[in-house]
Amino acid sequence: MSDPGTGRNHLTPETVEDYFTAGVAAAFSISDKVDAVLEIDPSHQEIRLVSPAAGADPDVTAYERIAVERIGIVGKHGDWFRLVVDATRMYYEAYILIESIVDQLESGASFRHAVSESLSGLRGLLAGRRRLSDEKEAGLIGELLVLGHAIEHSGEESALDAWLGPLSEEHDFGLDGFDAEIKTTRSEGRNHIIGSESQLQPAPGRPLYLVSIQITLAGAAAGGFTLSDLIETTRGMLENSRRTFDAALQRIGWADGDADMYRTKFQLRSKPRAFLVNPEFPAITGARLDQVVPQRGFISAVSYRIDVSHLHFEMLPAPFADFCEDPS
Structure with missing residues (x-):
């Protein structure tokens, strides 16, 4: 999972899907360079990023699927930001947003700036992609x-x-x-x-x-x-x-x-x-x-x-006769 070239614990689309399919919550560090914990919560269909709350709160009011809160963590000093993404039907897209924020944090950006830049870059993805039901x-x-x-x-x-x-x-x-x-x-x-x-x-x-x-x-x-x-x-x-x-x-x-x-x-x-x-x-x-x-x-x-499980069924007329089950 760790990418030695970047110090990043990168997940593939298949791995992210597996976490949600398994239905078991997980939390682990996503970076070797900054304090950044990735939380995956299948029961709530959420992906979350937890990082020290340095600077002003990010503004995510324009995004229905994203929220940010300040929390206290037992055994940790100071406040921490917890960014919550509703990942329903877009697991990997939500994960990519978290990765983008961590990229910004690793380059020295504040949490507010990292979130703003990442949302700006992924706005089309977040707003425009709609999966069929x-x-x-x-x-x-x-x-x-x-x-x-x-x-x-x-x-x-x-x-x-x-x-x-x-x-x-x-x-x-x-x-x-x-x-x-x-x-x-x-x-x-x-x-x-x-x-x-x-x-x-x-x-x-x-x-x-x-x-x-x-x-x-x-x-x-x-x-x-x-x-x-x-x-x-x-x-x-x-x-x-x-x-x-x-x-x-x-x-x-x-x-x-x-x-x-x-x-x-x-x-x-x-x-x-x-x-x-x-x-x-x-x-x-x-x-x-x-x-x-x-x-x-x-x-x-x-x-x-x-x-219709127990109703009488028939063959479709040609040339579709072999598409359906033969009732005889």
């Missing part, structure tokens, strides 16, 4: 798995034309002869959140399938993949449509510069299943609500959770 990450993984299969069997142009998810249409894919709504979950059961009354409403004359995909953490499994890996794999399948693909990702909220923020590896928990949304399927739709809810017009939004 866990739900959106899983959803994009599922859609990309289907998209990759479609590219292999139908060609890149037809596959990308069929991918409607980034356009916020009612269904994720409008394929030849049928529509598909892709739902991806990390749960042990096939539990999915349906976000609107139209999401499982078939278009007139077009069969609609709910495609249930289960993913789970891969750990060190050889077949594990991150969202970043899957995006690069899909992009590598394209020859003439990369700009179209990249534009679709941008509409979803993906940025290539944020790829390092998606380090969790996944694998399929089970073979995907396809469920035909027919009159017997337990969907809440606008048409059904119109029949049973008084003063229906006063309901402006519908969201519900459905467990």
Whole structure:
């Protein structure tokens, strides 16, 4: 961990991630040149820097994720600064901020100046990088798995034309002869959140399938993949449509510069299943609500959770028959 060239106890992105994943608090000196203690607190999703309180307090009022306090430490003389960074979903970015402050301290800067200079240099990083939520990450993984299969069997142009998810249409894919709504979950059961009354409403004359995909953490499994890996794999399948693909990702909220923020590896928990949304399927739709809810017009939004684990499933029509589990 110690870098002999700088006297710095440097952590790699993987090491920082491991500390939070393990869920065990840690504290250790981060410099051999100045008093600087790094504290990692997974239970509060925080990274903290503790250093002697020499000079004026740093001004961090403009930053929601950062706070500074003066504390007393048993066995230590005088006050100490404790800078607290909310590291939720940005563990290594928070650690880089701490390292930058320590760099300034080692060069002789006051704590206030070190914090100010470091925040100025990393303002764009702290303000601009926003990771997709866990739900959106899983959803994009599922859609990309289907998209990759479609590219292999139908060609890149037809596959990308069929991918409607980034356009916020009612269904994720409008394929030849049928529509598909892709739902991806990390749960042990096939539990999915349906976000609107139209999401499982078939278009007139077009069969609609709910495609249930289960993913789970891969750990060190050889077949594990991150969202970043899957995006690069899909992009590598394209020859003439990369700009179209990249534009679709941008509409979803993906940025290539944020790829390092998606380090969790996944694998399929089970073979995907396809469920035909027919009159017997337990969907809440606008048409059904119109029949049973008084003063229906006063309901402006519908969201519900459905467990399809024990429902009858079917094969998707060709050329997607081998993507989902065979019910026979």
